[in-house]
Amino acid sequence: MMDNIAVNLRADFPILNREVRPGVPLVYLDSTATSQKPWQVIQAMDQYYQKNNANIHRGVHTLAEEATAQYEEARQKIASFINAASTNEVIFTRNTTESINLVAYTWGRQALQPGDIIILTEMEHHSNLVPWQILAAEKGLRLEFIPVTDDYLLDLEEYQRLLALKPKLVAFTQMSNVLGTINPAKEMIRMAHDAGALTLIDGAQSVPHFPVDVQDLKADFLAFSAHKMCGPTGIGILYGKENLLENMPPFLGGGDMIRKVMLRSFSPNDLPHKFEAGTPAIAEAIGFGVAVDYLKSVGMEVVAAHEREITAYALDRLSEIPGLEIFGPAIEHKGGVVSFTLRGIHPHDVAQLLDREGIAVRAGHHCAMPLHQKFNIPATTRASFYLYTTLDEVDQLARGLENVVRIFG
């Protein structure tokens, strides 16, 4: 029954009608890398450029006021989407990666001392790993890692032991982009706070796929990207608790982020502008606001339930394929990502053969090399799902994989 939702929504996504080659329709199973965009988002951005284009926060002319109002309205929509207490807590960045780097470069540089500990996990995307490695090298910090268990979950007992080291920060993904593991963020944040640590949640794969409420989670920082949630590329969010952002130094210096500038000094602007130097991605912010409207109109509970149905079906169908091994937890802990290997066949060959049939999947380390090193594999093939994915597409994937097995004999 849920499948009807995807079937009905598909008409909103123009690209899903395209053929990859004549007679070969697109089966898009790479939404974890980036989602497709509904016409509502595409049209809003097009309209902005045709009717309202102007720089924001500067001009007094009508267009500048309209553009500023639309940009700030988008911030309001996004704040409400994650239930932020104030729009001052919602900073526009380029993407999840930049949001995490912002915290590392500002809060990290200011608050951390040599010997301080940051806890990460073994399942992090490089964007929640490398910024901390850079900071650790600069400041002499120690990085500790919550291990991934044989069931592809985080080892919370080991986490509890690591918290006894009195870390300053715990930074972890709410959902793995490889395993699909959904981590118990609320409990993990509570544990961190009990130990006196702040928390940064990588929400790149959670905010697009299920309801995320920052006040319920009590998250200190949350990072996510528009392009994975029906919005455009080039724009993302750093959510931060207002008192934390208030006390952090600015990130990039330049226009908009200042209140007053003298030749040798400046005073920073109020939140959220303090962290938004230079002309921002205005059309993208407006598109992001419309993407959030779109997801709200479907309902995030509905999106999550649909993905659960699709994922359960995919786990079932793929388990019938000889030599196929899935890397990820049982369905009750898992979002819409299925990474796998086929015995004796390179993951890139699998992806290439599927592409011949119009099926788009990703192969590689998915920007999580340490996780693949842990499992002693260089790469996996990954199929990922979203609100527009149908059961029929999962069947096409399964048939495509059966074909790959036949070809390699």
Ligand code: 7TS
């Ligand atoms: N964190 C997680 C968990 C992610 O999945 C990604 C992107 C990022 C951070 C970085 O997001 P960005 O928008 O700043 O690039 N993940 C993927 C992926 O799995 N395939 O391509 C991008």
